[in-house]
Amino acid sequence: AGAACITLGGDHAITLPILRAHVAKYGPVALIQCDAHTDTWPDDDASRIDHGTFCYKAVQEGLIDVAASAHVGIRTVVADNLGIKIHDARELHLRGADAVAADLRARVGGRPVYLSFDIDALDPAFAPGTGTPVWGGLSSAQAAGLLRGLAGINLVGGDVVEVCPPYDHAEITAVAAAHVAMELICLWGWTRR
Ligand SMILES: [Mn+2]
Numbered sequence: 001a002g003a004a005c006i007t008l009g010g011d012h013a014i015t016l017p018i019l020r021a022h023v024a025k026y027g028p029v030a031l032i033q034c035d036a037h038t039d040t041w042p043d044d045d046a047s048r049i050d051h052g053t054f055c056y057k058a059v060q061e062g063l064i065d066v067a068a069s070a071h072v073g074i075r076t077v078v079a080d081n082l083g084i085k086i087h088d089a090r091e092l093h094l095r096g097a098d099a100v101a102a103d104l105r106a107r108v109g110g111r112p113v114y115l116s117f118d119i120d121a122l123d124p125a126f127a128p129g130t131g132t133p134v135w136g137g138l139s140s141a142q143a144a145g146l147l148r149g150l151a152g153i154n155l156v157g158g159d160v161v162e163v164c165p166p167y168d169h170a171e172i173t174a175v176a177a178a179h180v181a182m183e184l185i186c187l188w189g190w191t192r193r
Contacts, residue, residue, distance in 0.1 A: 004188045006181055009161035012039060012051035015116050016058055022114055022157050023063045029156065030068035030108040031058070031084075034143070035118035036134040037076045040084065051162070056082065068111050070104055072146065073121035075134045089121075089136050097142045101149025108153055115150075115158040115187070117180045119173060127176050129168025140176055147183040151190050158184040 007018055012035075022029055033039070033055065043053035044060075058064050059082045070085040073092060085107065087100050120130045123137035138146070163177045 004155070005157050006184050006188070007157075007159040007161075008177070008181060009159060009163070012116070012118055012161045013049045013054050014161060015159055016049065016054040018157070018159060019058050019063045019114060020061070022112075026112040026156050028063060028065045029114040030111040031055070031064045032070055032072065032104060032108065032113060032115045032150070033118070034072045034116070034121035034138075034146070036073060036089075036120040036137060037118070037132065038071050038074055038078045038081055038084070038086065039118075040078050040080070040082050042080075055084070059084070065111060068108050070107055072100065072104070073138050075136050089138060092138060092142060092146070097145030098149050101146050104150060105153060110154055112156040113153050115155060115184060117158065117160045117184070118162045119160060119177050119180070120162055122176055127163075127173045129164050129166075129173030130162045131164050131167070132162070140179070143176075143180065144183065147180065147187065150187055153187065154191055155184070155187045158188075160184070 039052055039055040041052050066083045072087045074086050074088040092100050119127045121138055124133035126140045160177045160180045
């Protein structure tokens, strides 16, 4: 119907079946994944589904246009990122959110984009309620700058995942996640206004 789906999670494994559904409609998508981890660790067990391997499986299944995709906010190491560009958190701290957003806009061009935002892209100071926190992450202001700097991309869907309420304090993480979800809705609407 031309509507879009912004999904709230939950374990990052949910992105894999959601990507399959988007690819069935749009063909392979450019993936922008904001995350502390690339989630491209190898796993050839078809029966397994895991938040650390969903992106590996998405590449194996041909769901992602690898050359047009990027990982943002990464603070962990993977031996082989399957050709997906990494803008790690340090780069974002040094160059700023606007510069990285400009690179991302150039990379995705006019392709259909799926944006998956793992809340652990944020520093634990800004998102303590998550299962695998890593220090050195994005501030909420950097995340807002990054997402708003993407205005004009052809977003077709997205998600905000890995929010874990039992680990949260004063709803800090829930508030951050709600803002990210709102920005994703605005990104979708901006291009269709
Ligand atoms: Mn993740």
